[in-house]
Amino acid sequence: GAVVSQHPSWVICKSGTSVKIECRSLDFQATTMFWYRQFPKQSLMLMATSNEGSKATYEQGVEKDKFLINHASLTLSTLTVTSAHPEDSSFYICSAGGPLRPDTQYFGPGTRLTVL
Amino acid sequence: GENVEQHPSTLSVQEGDSAVIKCTYSDSASNYFPWYKQELGKRPQLIIDIRSNVGEKKDQRIAVTLNKTAKHFSLHITETQPEDSAVYFCAAKDNAGNMLTFGGGTRLMVKP
Numbered sequence: 001g002a003v004v005s006q007h008p009s010w011v012i013c014k015s016g017t018s019v020k021i022e023c024r025s026l027d028f029q030a031t032t033m034f035w036y037r038q039f040p041k042q043s044l045m046l047m048a049t050s051n052e053g054s055k056a057t058y059e060q061g062v063e064k065d066k067f068l069i070n071h072a073s074l075t076l077s078t079l080t081v082t083s084a085h086p087e088d089s090s091f092y093i094c095s096a097g098g099p100l101r102p103d104t105q106y107f108g109p110g111t112r113l114t115v116l
Numbered sequence: 117g118e119n120v121e122q123h124p125s126t127l128s129v130q131e132g133d134s135a136v137i138k139c140t141y142s143d144s145a146s147n148y149f150p151w152y153k154q155e156l157g158k159r160p161q162l163i164i165d166i167r168s169n170v171g172e173k174k175d176q177r178i179a180v181t182l183n184k185t186a187k188h189f190s191l192h193i194t195e196t197q198p199e200d201s202a203v204y205f206c207a208a209k210d211n212a213g214n215m216l217t218f219g220g221g222t223r224l225m226v227k228p
Contacts, residue, residue: 032214034214034215034216041223042220042221043205043218043219043220043221044160044205044218045218046215046216046217049214049215091157093159093160097214103148103150103165103167103209103214104150104162104165105150105162105214105216106162107152107159107160107161108159109158109159110157110158110159112157
């Protein structure tokens with residue numbers, strides 16, 4: 001149990017375009033999901049907490065108008081990187097709390113975004 | 117907010133030796149401390165966790181110890197194998213919610 005999927009696994013786009021990344025909890029419902037960004041050889045940096053049916057909570061320094069988060073159902077959260085630029089190139093990973101152990105976060109496989 | 121420091125940033129050991137990674141945290145109210153293993157290009161995978169009401173937990177070759185007074189916790193891997201090579205992250209849970217704060221990571225290399 002507690003399987004989290006992400007789509008796409010990788011994406012290459014031109015500067016100025018928008019990219020949507022999906023995060024799904026496959027075998028459980030997740031009222032809260034988390035979005036992280038990880039640059040090469042660095043740690044996981046929390047971008048925002050996604051709450052089902054309400055607005056996401058963004059960490060300091062993360063532009064909410066650039067990184068749009070929608071958590072429309074208990075199994076799906078989406079992150080849209082709007083007007084992407086090369087500096088947005090990174091590994092984006094989502095996570096969700098497990099059904100039996102809400103403290104524990106289970107991670108999706110990540111999405112590697114490359115902006116040309 | 118919570119701040120988690122992790123040391124060392126890189127660790128090289130010979131196969132069969134033990135490896136120890138240490139983390140300190142700042143928020144005395146934190147009560148949950150997981151450890152994740154991340155292989156290159158892959159997702160972080162939970163390998164062991166400990167709660168603040170326990171001082172030590174062991175799972176085969178992996179153990180975690182927690183010192184609440186000193187606010188530090190450690191990961192111990194015994195009889196290391198080449199497949200243990202990866203980046204390991206410690207984390208602490210903010211008691212105000214479900215948010216995890218991660219340490220900077222330790223790149224473990226096990227030489228055959």
